[in-house]
Amino acid sequence: MRKTGLLVLMIAFAAVSCKKSPVEDLSILVDEPYYLTIPEGFTNPDIPEDNQLTKLRVELGKKLFFDKNLSVDGSISCGSCHLQEFAFSDGRAKSIGVDGRPGRRNSPVLFNLAWHDRLMADGGVPSIELQVMVPLHDELEMASNILDVSAVLNENEEYRNLAMAAYNRDVDPFVITRAIAAYERTLVSGNSRYDQFLAGNLNALSTSEKAGMDLFFSDRTSCSSCHGGFLLADNEYHNIGLSESYEDAGRELITLDGNDNGKFKTPTLRNIALTAPYMHDGSVESLEEVLDHFISGGFNHPVKDDRIRNLDITSVEKQSIIDFLGALTDIEFIENEEFRPRP
Amino acid sequence: MKRAIYFVIAVTLILTSCKKKKQTEEDGIVNINMSAYFDSEAFAVGNVYTNVDGYRVRVDDFKFYISELAAIRNDGVLIPLIDIDLINLGSGYSTSSFELAPGNYRGIQFSIGVPPELNKDQDPTVYPNDHPLSVNGAQGMFWSWNTGYIFVKFEGKADLDGVEGNEILSPFAFHCGEDLLFRTHVIDNYAFTVSEEIATPIDIRFNVEKFFYSDNDTIDIAVNNLTHTSGNLPLAERFTDLFNLAIELE
Numbered sequence: 001m002r003k004t005g006l007l008v009l010m011i012a013f014a015a016v017s018c019k020k021s022p023v024e025d026l027s028i029l030v031d032e033p034y035y036l037t038i039p040e041g042f043t044n045p046d047i048p049e050d051n052q053l054t055k056l057r058v059e060l061g062k063k064l065f066f067d068k069n070l071s072v073d074g075s076i077s078c079g080s081c082h083l084q085e086f087a088f089s090d091g092r093a094k095s096i097g098v099d100g101r102p103g104r105r106n107s108p109v110l111f112n113l114a115w116h117d118r119l120m121a122d123g124g125v126p127s128i129e130l131q132v133m134v135p136l137h138d139e140l141e142m143a144s145n146i147l148d149v150s151a152v153l154n155e156n157e158e159y160r161n162l163a164m165a166a167y168n169r170d171v172d173p174f175v176i177t178r179a180i181a182a183y184e185r186t187l188v189s190g191n192s193r194y195d196q197f198l199a200g201n202l203n204a205l206s207t208s209e210k211a212g213m214d215l216f217f218s219d220r221t222s223c224s225s226c227h228g229g230f231l232l233a234d235n236e237y238h239n240i241g242l243s244e245s246y247e248d249a250g251r252e253l254i255t256l257d258g259n260d261n262g263k264f265k266t267p268t269l270r271n272i273a274l275t276a277p278y279m280h281d282g283s284v285e286s287l288e289e290v291l292d293h294f295i296s297g298g299f300n301h302p303v304k305d306d307r308i309r310n311l312d313i314t315s316v317e318k319q320s321i322i323d324f325l326g327a328l329t330d331i332e333f334i335e336n337e338e339f340r341p342r343p
Numbered sequence: 344m345k346r347a348i349y350f351v352i353a354v355t356l357i358l359t360s361c362k363k364k365k366q367t368e369e370d371g372i373v374n375i376n377m378s379a380y381f382d383s384e385a386f387a388v389g390n391v392y393t394n395v396d397g398y399r400v401r402v403d404d405f406k407f408y409i410s411e412l413a414a415i416r417n418d419g420v421l422i423p424l425i426d427i428d429l430i431n432l433g434s435g436y437s438t439s440s441f442e443l444a445p446g447n448y449r450g451i452q453f454s455i456g457v458p459p460e461l462n463k464d465q466d467p468t469v470y471p472n473d474h475p476l477s478v479n480g481a482q483g484m485f486w487s488w489n490t491g492y493i494f495v496k497f498e499g500k501a502d503l504d505g506v507e508g509n510e511i512l513s514p515f516a517f518h519c520g521e522d523l524l525f526r527t528h529v530i531d532n533y534a535f536t537v538s539e540e541i542a543t544p545i546d547i548r549f550n551v552e553k554f555f556y557s558d559n560d561t562i563d564i565a566v567n568n569l570t571h572t573s574g575n576l577p578l579a580e581r582f583t584d585l586f587n588l589a590i591e592l593e
Binding site for chain 2: 120133147253
């Protein structure tokens with residue numbers, strides 16, 4: 001019996017001898033699940049099997065998100081163009097990459113991404129994980145290479161240990177994309193005064209904001225036909241007549257279908273008052289100008305959405321809609337210290 | 344003594360458990376040789392050639408994916424040799440060896456590009472580093488912003504005056520991908536025999552000069568010199584057609 005046991009041990013050793021040996025000293029890093037706080041009215045998000053949320057994964061992702069080593073010259077991090085005070089956009093028409101290079105599009109907000117079907121204004125990327133590589137490789141943004149970044153970060157013992165504890169592997173493209181995505185999934189915003197109103201606090205909105213809300217959700221404006229649901233966005237792509245001819249073809253770049261020319265993903269209106277300038281190219285400076293665009297019906301374009309049409313509303317009604325949009329700001333979200341890098 | 348025997352068994356297991364499957368004694372060897380040439384000259388990146396329009400052309404990068412390469416047995420059965428591989432013909436030559444059962448074959452079949460089920464919206468970070476579809480193995484043949492693989496990358500610079508001694512400054516770049524540009528070649532009149540005794544060569548040649556023209560089309564790189572497929576699909580389709588027409592079996 002004793003000899004049989006010895007043989008079993010030997011065979012087991014043979015079976016595992018082709019595998020990498022695990023890092024041994026991880027005694028200080030014990031991982032545990034991270035539970036998202038889902039706001040009332042939100043659904044449970046789908047989270048990939050290979051990237052279920054844990055505290056160490058989120059911690060590693062946050063560390064990576066604010067690490068300038070992700071850019072080719074160490075000058076910018078993800079957090080350089082996604083600032084919490086702007087609901088993780090950057091307040092510029094177009095972001096500034098390494099060497100002061102202007103980007104192609106307006107920096108998108110980063111919150112409630114767990115509920116998005118696809119990422120990027122043109123929907124070119126199917127997951128948050130894969131989206132991580134876009135700015136990292138874009139010559140106008142970080143101009144880097146995720147393999148080089150992996151090599152640099154693997155020189156750092158803290159990163160190595162975190163990666164091993166969180167994902168049981170060295171820092172590599174899999175770990176970098178998963179960890180940043182894990183952190184970004186925790187950026188949940190759903191406690192604006194509008195949400196508080198929906199939860200039963202009828203005093204959360206002013207009279208003007210309530211009037212704006214009613215207009216927003218009315219057939220007169222059709223705003224909510226695209227900006228509806230708990231995301232205040234429909235995960236779809238629309239041409240809103242921003243121009244007669246689009247320099248940036250938008251969704252057409254991905255589908256190669258001319259019927260998608262000038263279509264961009266509907267942005268969420270949550271925290272919209274914090275995220276000027278607006279539109280995919282940052283060409284509209286204020287919410288008032290955004291309203292002016294939709295009231296005018298925009299420019300003619302062969303594939304413009306039918307719902308973009310001249311609206312017959314008064315200046316008072318317009319102001320009430322702007323007031324309502326202001327009530328979509330989630331102060332708790334932009335002040336949440338959990339989302340910030342550790343000192 | 345018995346402990347020593349157990350130790351030997353264990354060491355044997357360790358040593359054999361990491362080895363690849365041994366070639367069977369019955370199999371022969373097939374060498375898939377891929378080479379590029381320009382007109383009658385051997386091709387290599389960095390060399391300067393004169394194209395059909397009289398431009399002096401220097402190619403700086405030439406890579407492509409080949410997939411689903413199989414030998415066609417005389418009874419029509421496909422015997423897979425390569426699932427997918429990234430070929431870098433920068434040096435003008437690439438070769439790989441495969442085991443194949445002896446017998447008579449009537450041809451080969453292969454595709455240029457990444458099969459649709461492996462292409463769009465797939466994650467390169469899940470592959471091991473040495474896999475041709477991994478971040479490392481793809482060698483830049485992956486679009487992060489439009490998740491998918493570049494099937495063929497052919498880029499460099501040209502002197503549009505075609506004067507010896509001129510600087511070569513005008514860039515051209517053909518980055519062709521997307522499922523609709525996946526092309527399959529079935530060559531069933533290329534009979535060959537595999538035997539145990541000698542390796543059988545299969546020579547696939549790429550006539551780089553013909554990447555710029557055919558009987559029906561010419562790409563003038565003074566005018567049409569850039570496509571990432573997205574944004575200029577017509578040019579990507581034209582280049583893909585020319586590229587595939589320029590493939591020959593020797």
